[in-house]
Amino acid sequence: MSEQRVENVIIVGSGPAGYTAALYTARANLEPLVIEGFAWGGLLQQTTDVENYPGFPEAIMGPELMQHFRDQAERFGARLETDDATKIELSRDGGLHKVWLGDDLRLARTVILAMGAQHRKLGVPGELELAGRGVSYCATCDAAFFRDAPTIIVGGGDSAMEEAMFLSKFASKVAIVHRRDEFRASKIMLERARAIPNIEWLTPYVVDEFLPAAEGSLGLARLRNTVDGSTREIPITGAFIAIGHDPQSQLVQGQVETDAGGYVVTRGTSTLTNVPGVFAAGDLVDHTYRQAVTAAGTGCQAALDAEWYLRDTPFPLEAAAGAEGVAA
Numbered sequence: 001m002s003e004q005r006v007e008n009v010i011i012v013g014s015g016p017a018g019y020t021a022a023l024y025t026a027r028a029n030l031e032p033l034v035i036e037g038f039a040w041g042g043l044l045q046q047t048t049d050v051e052n053y054p055g056f057p058e059a060i061m062g063p064e065l066m067q068h069f070r071d072q073a074e075r076f077g078a079r080l081e082t083d084d085a086t087k088i089e090l091s092r093d094g095g096l097h098k099v100w101l102g103d104d105l106r107l108a109r110t111v112i113l114a115m116g117a118q119h120r121k122l123g124v125p126g127e128l129e130l131a132g133r134g135v136s137y138c139a140t141c142d143a144a145f146f147r148d149a150p151t152i153i154v155g156g157g158d159s160a161m162e163e164a165m166f167l168s169k170f171a172s173k174v175a176i177v178h179r180r181d182e183f184r185a186s187k188i189m190l191e192r193a194r195a196i197p198n199i200e201w202l203t204p205y206v207v208d209e210f211l212p213a214a215e216g217s218l219g220l221a222r223l224r225n226t227v228d229g230s231t232r233e234i235p236i237t238g239a240f241i242a243i244g245h246d247p248q249s250q251l252v253q254g255q256v257e258t259d260a261g262g263y264v265v266t267r268g269t270s271t272l273t274n275v276p277g278v279f280a281a282g283d284l285v286d287h288t289y290r291q292a293v294t295a296a297g298t299g300c301q302a303a304l305d306a307e308w309y310l311r312d313t314p315f316p317l318e319a320a321a322g323a324e325g326v327a328a
Ligand code: NAP
Pocket: 052, 121, 122, 154, 155, 156, 157, 158, 159, 160, 162, 179, 180, 183, 184, 185, 186, 206, 242, 243, 244, 245, 288, 289, 290, 291
């Protein structure tokens, strides 16, 4: 049995929030441990041009931006574990928090939750079965596979417009399928999409089912008109779902307060959760703004909140003593 190291802070997640928290806690000499996951970098890894992150007047590619975030945190001493957290056990009484990576246990006085969000699923027949065989959640990742193909984008927000515009450079046709005649997307994005000749508009429709072609990949979408209930089938080989995101709070469900949508609830304008020493930032908390820059901002706040907590809270000696002998 070896004595288990007790971290000042473990950061779970590696989008703009996670790496910014890592940068700030590293510069505060807290030697943060970042559980960044196999697919580090968050949703920006699946984006092309980022035009709205301040400081990059000519835009920057999403993966390049995340590489910069990561390098900057590492430069100041953040330790990165490129592995997924598989279990989290939060202490409710100010003791040590536990984070597992498979069988490996890590202990920490504070935890910053920054697990972000993932693509929302439609939940219709054929969606999961045909995922990777025509159904996708990321046009910027997969569009090149759909050269000269008939495709649809499902959704009516800015993501749907962005995905449609990108896909239109490859596909023969992109039909935007949206459940209402009005769009949630911003005016500028809508106008840009409307100006593209091979983008069509199918409203008010929802997808009821995806059906395979003879060879097993996507061949057809069955649509239903949400006003008159009529149905129609359209032949497609690519379908991109862009209907928003769900917070990745599964590992802490039932341990920290979450709202009806599964977002972690934080106190006031801080990043404090209802568990002492546990802070939350980024898309995991935010169903309103969900921007890289706002996520980075709350990552900074979480780092400062954790730093102040460590400064003001006595080290949990009993809990630390209990940590000795925990298999390392
Ligand atoms: P969003 O704004 O929440 O839009 C989601 C869209 O999907 C809505 O139109 C919604 O329809 C539809 N939808 C949701 N659930 C559905 C379901 N089960 N079946 C069918 N349709 C469904 O999400 P987003 O587009 O991902 O954007 C998120 C945030 O990121 C926004 O603040 C957005 O401005 C921002 N963003 C900005 C840019 C940019 O500026 N370049 C690019 C991408 C995203 P209803 O409208 O009927 O609810």
